[in-house]
Amino acid sequence: MLNCELGMGKTFDIGLERLTGGSEFSIGSAITTKNEGGATNAGARAEASELDAIRGALRGTFFLETFGCQMNDHDSEKVAGVLLSRGYRQVESPESASLILYNTCSIREKAAQKVFSRLGEFGVKRDEGRIIGVLGCVAQQEGEEIFKRAPWVSLVCGSASYSKLPELLAQVEAGNRRVTGLDTDTDQTFETPVTRRDNPWRAYLTIIEGCDKACSYCVVPYTRGPERSRASDSILREVRQLAELGYSEVQLLGQTVNSYADPTARKVKFSELLLAVADEPGIRRVRFTTSHPSDFTQDIVDAIDAQPKLCNHVHLPVQSGSTRVLRAMQRTYSREEYLEKIAMIRGAKRAISITTDIIVGFPGETEEDLRETLNLLDVVRYDAMFSFKYSPRPHTPSLSMTDIISDEEKSRRLAVLQEKQREIQTAKHSTMVGETFELLVSGKSRRENQWSGHTSCHRVLNFSSQETALLGKYVQVRVTGATPNSLAGEQAP
Ligand code: 5AD
Numbered sequence: 001m002l003n004c005e006l007g008m009g010k011t012f013d014i015g016l017e018r019l020t021g022g023s024e025f026s027i028g029s030a031i032t033t034k035n036e037g038g039a040t041n042a043g044a045r046a047e048a049s050e051l052d053a054i055r056g057a058l059r060g061t062f063f064l065e066t067f068g069c070q071m072n073d074h075d076s077e078k079v080a081g082v083l084l085s086r087g088y089r090q091v092e093s094p095e096s097a098s099l100i101l102y103n104t105c106s107i108r109e110k111a112a113q114k115v116f117s118r119l120g121e122f123g124v125k126r127d128e129g130r131i132i133g134v135l136g137c138v139a140q141q142e143g144e145e146i147f148k149r150a151p152w153v154s155l156v157c158g159s160a161s162y163s164k165l166p167e168l169l170a171q172v173e174a175g176n177r178r179v180t181g182l183d184t185d186t187d188q189t190f191e192t193p194v195t196r197r198d199n200p201w202r203a204y205l206t207i208i209e210g211c212d213k214a215c216s217y218c219v220v221p222y223t224r225g226p227e228r229s230r231a232s233d234s235i236l237r238e239v240r241q242l243a244e245l246g247y248s249e250v251q252l253l254g255q256t257v258n259s260y261a262d263p264t265a266r267k268v269k270f271s272e273l274l275l276a277v278a279d280e281p282g283i284r285r286v287r288f289t290t291s292h293p294s295d296f297t298q299d300i301v302d303a304i305d306a307q308p309k310l311c312n313h314v315h316l317p318v319q320s321g322s323t324r325v326l327r328a329m330q331r332t333y334s335r336e337e338y339l340e341k342i343a344m345i346r347g348a349k350r351a352i353s354i355t356t357d358i359i360v361g362f363p364g365e366t367e368e369d370l371r372e373t374l375n376l377l378d379v380v381r382y383d384a385m386f387s388f389k390y391s392p393r394p395h396t397p398s399l400s401m402t403d404i405i406s407d408e409e410k411s412r413r414l415a416v417l418q419e420k421q422r423e424i425q426t427a428k429h430s431t432m433v434g435e436t437f438e439l440l441v442s443g444k445s446r447r448e449n450q451w452s453g454h455t456s457c458h459r460v461l462n463f464s465s466q467e468t469a470l471l472g473k474y475v476q477v478r479v480t481g482a483t484p485n486s487l488a489g490e491q492a493p
């Protein structure tokens, strides 16, 4: 499961950084749309020609807003690639676009609601002739219901059907006002010849789509369909191209990235794939997220130990510290089995950062269960934690569970959990003062001589340097200050 919201782990920027604005590409073929309903009187004709004028002015431009996890961010990069190759130009506001797309997230209710509020905003302006599409998890979850709730939407396409996107877009361009792509049984992964990437140094690459686990709270198996792994030779070919384009860091993505199963005859194991990616000339850092504890094996730790280009960070969501709750969540491991995985990672020769996700207020969670989760934080001492109040989702087994925890109580439990993690992070960070880390510089502050970047262990470090033009470079930075959520430093000579 990929993360999308920051909990305590603010120094860990697991989300995609937006470093560049939407790039400007040339306009090629234009989008065509059809008027709905035959205009028969003069008023309607005038209105229709006004609409044509608006469409003409906006023709061939798209606005794409993304909600949710890195997987969605990366899917959006691919969707943008498909559109650019069809001659569209990306614009920064929905007002200046002929095609408006929302790539949605439905992991928690709040996230899912966002798109309906966006669609509401556009409902008012629907007569302006724009084409509106809903992509991603809400599209998959709600399906054709979206047309009922927002009749001005023309395209509804779930992530499992993205490989059909060019076809679906062609139908929309031909004037079809109700186009859907909602299959989840597709055995194809979404590969595009052109992917527009938003970060000039870190490339995201999906190696496995969907999820075969069945966590009782999670909508992902429904919205993203069954697991499909991408061929290892195709992954390595893309990494080679990315390195040639100047990317030095690659992040391999999947809801359960370490469940990767190479579909080719070579049957490359996940740990072997990590090493092969690191071996590509020009690649300096390899990350992967998100790992499922049950599929986390010793050979992954051995690979990290053997190859310093593999970043020393593992995101290993536990969800709860109580075996009873883990069983109810259908997480496939007990507290003890999870702790064995932690011991395995801690047994590495290199120090490896460990981050996690936790859900509080799962139906039936008792005070004792919560105490076990709090105790787990003390035992593991995570480097960062993303924490969530349980949110009931459609099509999930936990929806029918009784013994619901009130929202007020969930908030209380979340606050207690976050306070504990804050103490742990404060203590951890204070021991880092004086240490030196290598950073890939990815941000420049408006304040002079102030920069930021990520360590291999994925901490964000803000630092000062007298040098100019550091973006995309690797530098050594000495930590001079720490707060629970951030580190500050100065460039080391
Ligand atoms: N309610 C609350 N949190 C959830 N997550 C997934 N589904 C739900 C839900 N229904 C959390 C898990 C997951 C993270 C990305 O989102 O902790 O690891």
Ligand code: SF4
Binding pocket: 001, 002, 211, 212, 213, 214, 215, 218, 219, 220, 221, 255, 256, 292
């Ligand atoms: Fe992750 Fe479980 Fe959801 Fe799969 S079902 S994406 S393993 S939380």
